[in-house]
Amino acid sequence: MEAILAAAANIFEPSTLLVLGIGTVVGLFVGALPGLSSTMGVALCIPITFGMDPANALVLLGAIYTSSVFGGSITAILLRTPGTDASIATTFDGYPMAQRGEGAQAIGMALVASLVGGVFSVCVLLFVAPPLSRLALLFGPQEYVYLTIFGMISILGVSGGNPTKAFISAALGLLLATVGFDLFTGYPRLTFGQDELFEGVPLLPALIGIFSVSQAISLCTGEADIGAGNMIKTKGRTLPAWSVIRRCGRTLFKSSLIGSAIGILPGAGTSVAAFISYDEARRRSKTPEAFGKGEIEGVAAPEAANNAVTGGSLVPALTLGIPGNAVTAVFLGGLTIHGLVPGPRLFTDHAEIVYTLILSLFLANLAFAALGLFAAPWVARVVKVPSAVLGPTIIVFSVIGSYALRNSLFDVWLVLGFGVLGYFMERWRIPGAPLVIALVLGPILETNLRRSLQISGGDWMIFFTSPLSYAIMALIVLTLAYPIFARRQQKKREQDAS
Amino acid sequence: MKRDTWIAIAVMAVAAFAAWDVYGLKRGAALFPLLMSSALFLGGAVLFVSSLRTRKAQDEVAQEGSETDEAPKRIWLPLVEVVVLTALFALAMPWIGFYPATFLYLAVFFALRSELSRPAGLAVAVAMTGLIYVIFSLLLAVPTPVGPLAPYL
Numbered sequence A: 001m002e003a004i005l006a007a008a009a010n011i012f013e014p015s016t017l018l019v020l021g022i023g024t025v026v027g028l029f030v031g032a033l034p035g036l037s038s039t040m041g042v043a044l045c046i047p048i049t050f051g052m053d054p055a056n057a058l059v060l061l062g063a064i065y066t067s068s069v070f071g072g073s074i075t076a077i078l079l080r081t082p083g084t085d086a087s088i089a090t091t092f093d094g095y096p097m098a099q100r101g102e103g104a105q106a107i108g109m110a111l112v113a114s115l116v117g118g119v120f121s122v123c124v125l126l127f128v129a130p131p132l133s134r135l136a137l138l139f140g141p142q143e144y145v146y147l148t149i150f151g152m153i154s155i156l157g158v159s160g161g162n163p164t165k166a167f168i169s170a171a172l173g174l175l176l177a178t179v180g181f182d183l184f185t186g187y188p189r190l191t192f193g194q195d196e197l198f199e200g201v202p203l204l205p206a207l208i209g210i211f212s213v214s215q216a217i218s219l220c221t222g223e224a225d226i227g228a229g230n231m232i233k234t235k236g237r238t239l240p241a242w243s244v245i246r247r248c249g250r251t252l253f254k255s256s257l258i259g260s261a262i263g264i265l266p267g268a269g270t271s272v273a274a275f276i277s278y279d280e281a282r283r284r285s286k287t288p289e290a291f292g293k294g295e296i297e298g299v300a301a302p303e304a305a306n307n308a309v310t311g312g313s314l315v316p317a318l319t320l321g322i323p324g325n326a327v328t329a330v331f332l333g334g335l336t337i338h339g340l341v342p343g344p345r346l347f348t349d350h351a352e353i354v355y356t357l358i359l360s361l362f363l364a365n366l367a368f369a370a371l372g373l374f375a376a377p378w379v380a381r382v383v384k385v386p387s388a389v390l391g392p393t394i395i396v397f398s399v400i401g402s403y404a405l406r407n408s409l410f411d412v413w414l415v416l417g418f419g420v421l422g423y424f425m426e427r428w429r430i431p432g433a434p435l436v437i438a439l440v441l442g443p444i445l446e447t448n449l450r451r452s453l454q455i456s457g458g459d460w461m462i463f464f465t466s467p468l469s470y471a472i473m474a475l476i477v478l479t480l481a482y483p484i485f486a487r488r489q490q491k492k493r494e495q496d497a498s
Numbered sequence B: 001m002k003r004d005t006w007i008a009i010a011v012m013a014v015a016a017f018a019a020w021d022v023y024g025l026k027r028g029a030a031l032f033p034l035l036m037s038s039a040l041f042l043g044g045a046v047l048f049v050s051s052l053r054t055r056k057a058q059d060e061v062a063q064e065g066s067e068t069d070e071a072p073k074r075i076w077l078p079l080v081e082v083v084v085l086t087a088l089f090a091l092a093m094p095w096i097g098f099y100p101a102t103f104l105y106l107a108v109f110f111a112l113r114s115e116l117s118r119p120a121g122l123a124v125a126v127a128m129t130g131l132i133y134v135i136f137s138l139l140l141a142v143p144t145p146v147g148p149l150a151p152y153l
Helices: A002-010 A014-032 A038-045 A054-079 A085-099 A103-136 A141-158 A163-176 A203-221 A242-247 A249-264 A270-284 A297-320 A326-337 A351-384 A387-406 A409-427 A433-456 A460-464 A467-497 B003-022 B027-053 B055-063 B073-096 B098-113 B118-139
Strands: none
Touching (some): A002 A351, A014 A038, A014 A054, A038 A203, A038 A326, A054 A085, A054 A103, A054 A297, A054 A326, A054 A351, A085 A103, A085 A297, A103 A242, A103 A249, A141 A163, A141 A433, A141 A467, A163 B003, A163 B027, A203 A326, A203 A409, A203 B073, A242 A249, A270 A297, A297 A326, A297 A351, A387 B073, A387 B098, A409 B073, A433 A460, A433 B027, A460 A467, B003 B027
16 A cells, blocks of 8 residues: 555656656557557657666556557547557547548547546556466466466467467567576577677567567558548547447446456457457447447447556566567566566565556546547647658667667667568568567576476476466466367358358 | 468578577576477478468469569569668768768668658758757767767768
């Protein structure tokens, strides 16, 4: 309780409020720009946090994460160009509303829904994370081995596209995570005589390279052109009438619940939550035929859900150190750079910092709502920035950001190398997120695997001894079996229908 | 051979090389990298087999102009241009300093690859370099490379 009170005092410090405001503005623009993602925004801003104290650094990253998810909906509604994949479902009804001259109302509903979803998920984070971290203190190394495997499998399951390629990406990430001195024996591994690699592949250049430079190269070559069509002008009252909010209340609550739950589960992200909630809202609606033609509930459902993912996804990341998606993997990178080790002890050793982050997320939600209310049409104009200007500027930011961590030119080449790798991975439809998440999870997996084997004297049966291990194993089996079960069910339904 | 077949071969080669590199280490140190390179090799092998099995089908789809085919040739020239320019930027940085290199990189880039007019491109390059200087050097005090040639520029 003391930590919460201290955190509450922290978030109203002028420096924290300033950082929060900057993060919110940056996040709105990053989210609104098609081609730039929340992950990229958070990754690019990590170097900016080097000189800050850890609490303010996390506040900045949290604000960018939260507001970028909402930022994407502005261009989705006014231009039918979702800024991030989280806002794709918002275009279904948001854009038809804008075409009918109800763009302001659509943005207003997106704003209210994002606020409700965001605040709901922060409450989930506030109330679920501390008890989960206490439970996680009971975990031994073998449970952590299963947890990391569970995280990896979940991510592979929903990364989309070819599962073999996702597996290759994850395996490559885990292999890269072994580069550097072996923590147990001190032997250098896969360093090829490079002193700079003795401490391992630095996470920051890898994150920035895969998520930012690769995207910047696409912008530079003109493949990811952000030039959008004509923006529909907004007019009239932005905030929806109370009666409309009341009508959408059930959808808002249900979508927030779905979003938070999906956020907690590793793998599924904002876009999955938005689609599921949209579908659920349409199925439960009295007028399902109105969906896709400018139904305001069709804006409320995906927007509440995608913002509800933000707080939910931080639950496993902060309490277990297991990133559920690419953004939280980057977020964990930011955490470790500031000397904070994600995991159950974070809530005891650095409680004040963690609660400052959690409470600041409440403020970040309010901040983007307030800003969005007045500035949405101006934020949408950001798409007019030419790709050929944005691309090289992002590369310069990435270069200075990666250099700043260790003042090393080697890291500059590393970030560019990872950028080219990420670019080709995207072209060849190999997802980059499993690689980055594996880079984060790799050391946790190896350390705990070898620690378990040391405890047991090399006996692999140690992994089949504790009830907690069995519980996580059951989750892994369920995760692996569910897609097969779902496919069979769908086949059966199709056969029945035919 | 199709693209995926080449990717699979490259993946298997990387895995085999990594396994060979760590094989001589003490068993404990080699265990995890060996496990991971085996997993990577396995992934490559599965991709190799599946790419050969689906080759015929892909050929048919490619003939119909599907997106699953190789990258369009026109993308290579701008890509090489971007990569070479960026590599020159990284090479110049330790010699002429970060900010002069940034200005030159942006100015040349805008001149070659954007639709901005020359004066507008130069103005944007100056503005962007100034903005980066304000953020990183003045506000955040981030050290940047200062090259031996910087005083002469």
